[in-house]
Amino acid sequence: MDSPWYISEVEILIRLLVALVLGGMIGFEREQHNHAAGFRTNILVCVGACLMMLLSIYGFSDFVNELNVRVDPARLAAAVITGVGFLGAGTILFTGKKISGLTTAASLWVVAAIGLAVGAGFYFASGAVTLMVILTLWLFNKLEQRFIRNKKSYVIHLICEDRTALMKTTQDKLKEHRATLHKLSLEDADGSRLRHVSDIDEKLIMITYFVDIERKQHDAMISLIHELKQVEGVRWIEYE
Structure with a gap:
């Protein structure tokens, strides 16, 4: 079908699996450094965000042609970003010496955005951002510790x-x-x-x-x- 409101079950499964892989890649890096939000947390956030995006776009397709119904695919996406903000706040800790967890909170926010993008079918953007995030968390962290936060x-x-x-x-x-x-x-x-x-x-x-x-x-x-x-x-x- 050519309708923008229809998606096959195979495509749904593909998008959810892509979200799982991309979220897992970022979560693996976080897990290696023993951060609060690790491998499973990032996978759950990414897959959950992807599902919410799929639901937002395609879940209400039966009501598109109703006269008094207005479909807005962006509404659930906005709610996901807000919800992840509260989740990320739980990873921020003040230990008395410094504030920690800000990077982990930011990575959760980006993982949710990646999940939303995958759910909307933006595979290239999702993959590119995943690689950028891993580069930022791994390589830039080493450079920061060596030259900035030594x-x-x-x-x-x-x-x-x-x-x-x-x-x-x-x-x-x-x-x-x-x-x-x-x-x-x-x-x-x-x-x-x-x-x-x-x-x-x-x-x-x-x-x-x-x-x-x-x-x-x-x-x-x-x-x-x-x-x-x-x-x-x-x-x-x-x-x-």
Whole structure:
């Protein structure tokens, strides 16, 4: 049939399988790097979006010729994009050091768009975007880590005596190990932290340092923690 509102069952199956393959290709890359939305999640999003697009275009073809019915194939597609936005928000986490999951959320959004495109029959565009996404997630990630984001963030917690000289000493240690300090906080050490300290008769504070160290200098971080632990007045140390 030449009607734009008709699609064969074979073509439906082909489009769903194409969506499965393309979504799986992106999901495989995400799974390899242990991200929240991995192989199966991306497949489900892509196939689901494809099905919604097929339903939006062809699912209501029986009502096309009704006088009081207006068919709009874009309505369900718009709803899919909105729904995936909520799903992507669930992958975004704030760990205290940084916000993570933004790339995974964006990849889910693109996977949904790929599924919609496959459902509408845009095979070339869907395949091209899939390759672009994989290139962006894999190759550009390596380039970014090498030339842009070549530092790793750490949070260092110190329980120590409330002395100004001690703070200066610890910050000098950070400079010696080429750790970039971009934030610090001071607070009274709470009970849950103090259980790690044997003598709690005197007033102790907790200093939290947010630092960046070059990824290739991971040994410098271990050495820094060891030297901070040896500073007089430091009772307990932890880093993450």
